[in-house]
Amino acid sequence: MSGVLDRTLGILELLSRHGEGLELASLADQLNMPRSAAHRLLADLIRTGYVRQTRELGPYMLTTKLVSLGLSFLSHSGIVDFSQPLLDRLAEISGELVRLGVVDGERLTWVARAQGARQGLRYDPDMGSDARLSCSSSGLAWMAALADEEAIALASRQGLGRPEEYGPNAPRTLQEMLALVHAARARGYSVAVDTYTPGLSAMAAAVQLAGQPPIGVITIAGPTARLTEARMQALAPDLLAIAGQMAAASGTSPFFQRSAQARQAGGAAAARRPIYAE
Numbered sequence: 001m002s003g004v005l006d007r008t009l010g011i012l013e014l015l016s017r018h019g020e021g022l023e024l025a026s027l028a029d030q031l032n033m034p035r036s037a038a039h040r041l042l043a044d045l046i047r048t049g050y051v052r053q054t055r056e057l058g059p060y061m062l063t064t065k066l067v068s069l070g071l072s073f074l075s076h077s078g079i080v081d082f083s084q085p086l087l088d089r090l091a092e093i094s095g096e097l098v099r100l101g102v103v104d105g106e107r108l109t110w111v112a113r114a115q116g117a118r119q120g121l122r123y124d125p126d127m128g129s130d131a132r133l134s135c136s137s138s139g140l141a142w143m144a145a146l147a148d149e150e151a152i153a154l155a156s157r158q159g160l161g162r163p164e165e166y167g168p169n170a171p172r173t174l175q176e177m178l179a180l181v182h183a184a185r186a187r188g189y190s191v192a193v194d195t196y197t198p199g200l201s202a203m204a205a206a207v208q209l210a211g212q213p214p215i216g217v218i219t220i221a222g223p224t225a226r227l228t229e230a231r232m233q234a235l236a237p238d239l240l241a242i243a244g245q246m247a248a249a250s251g252t253s254p255f256f257q258r259s260a261q262a263r264q265a266g267g268a269a270a271a272r273r274p275i276y277a278e
Contacts, residue, residue: 007033008041012050012066021059082249083112087218090242091116094235096222100207100246101131101138103214106154108133108142131217132196134177135161135170138217140190141204143181145214151181167194189236193224201227203235205243207250215250218243 010031015022022030028038042060045051049065083100091098091114100112108131133139134155143151152174160177163170169192171177184190189205196202202221206214220239221227 004041007031007037008045011038011041011045012062015051015060015062016066019061021054021061023059027060083246084114086242086246086249087112087114090114090218090220090238093238094220094222096220096227099138099219099221100216101142101219102216103142106157108138108217110138132161132166133158135166135192135195136219137190137192137196137202137204137221138219140177140180140184140192141206141217141219142214144184144190145206145208148178148181152178161196167192167196167198167200169194171195187236189239191229191232193229199224201232203227203232203239205239207243207247209247209250215247218246 010033011027014027014030024035024039024042027033027042028035031038042051042053046053046060049063051060052063053060087098087100093116095116098114098116099110101108101110110129110131131138133143139155143154146154155174155177160172160174161170163172171180180190180192180195189203191201191203193201200221201224202219204217204219207216207218208214218239220232220235
């Protein structure tokens with residue numbers, strides 16, 4: 001059963017990266033799956049409303065059912081309720097795109113945003129996706145709040161973002177990434193220039209209560225020509241203030257309450273484990 005589940009989730013994740021849809025052969029080949037098995041699983045996904053086929057023998061595409069599930073979860077998690085007014089305020093101050101990413105296990109996912117730009121491109125294709133930790137300002141800010149060993153482990157498991165897929169300044173080694181993490185730790189917020197997207201600059205600060213691990217990250221992003229180093233330095237106090245206010249308000253969210261309880265339970269369990277001296 002686990003193999004069927006893994007394959008089904010693999011199909012959904014692959015189709016989520018292909019808005020134009022995929023032919024059966026291409027989908028099966030990319031997932032290293034027999035075409036007959038892929039066809040059976042796609043038939044089940046069509047029956048349950050998660051996938052549709054544009055025409056007979058045509059490509060398969062996701063429906064909006066997964067989107068509906070995600071939005072329904074967010075509406076009941078309390079995340080947007082307390083965060084949106086703060087994101088709106090920071091977007092108004094900065095005049096740029098402001099986003100909130102939440103920490104969920106080893107993932108950092110963008111779940112809310114506010115657009116402060118009065119003109120230019122406003123489309124945000126990354127909403128709902130996971131941040132590439134090694135080259136996004138969000139990932140660097142999260143890792144700056146962790147020990148180096150934990151940051152390296154997280155980035156290693158996810159993999160480094162390659163410059164040909166991200167920005168020309170994306171770090172090519174863990175050592176280069178750590179240099180960015182250390183700089184973020186020293187200044188209290190991360191800065192990324194042409195690392196995640198060419199021509200894009202961003203800054204981010206962790207959302208965390210004193211003595212607790214981060215629960216999320218707030219990001220300000222904009223064109224490098226507009227969001228200059230001097231501009232980011234000027235915005236830093238507002239970014240850090242909003243991050244602090246969001247951390248203080250996070251107790252109103254059922255999602256963050258459960259996350260905090262899980263971390264406390266994990267810490268208590270670790271404390272009860274016997275320690276053996278060598």
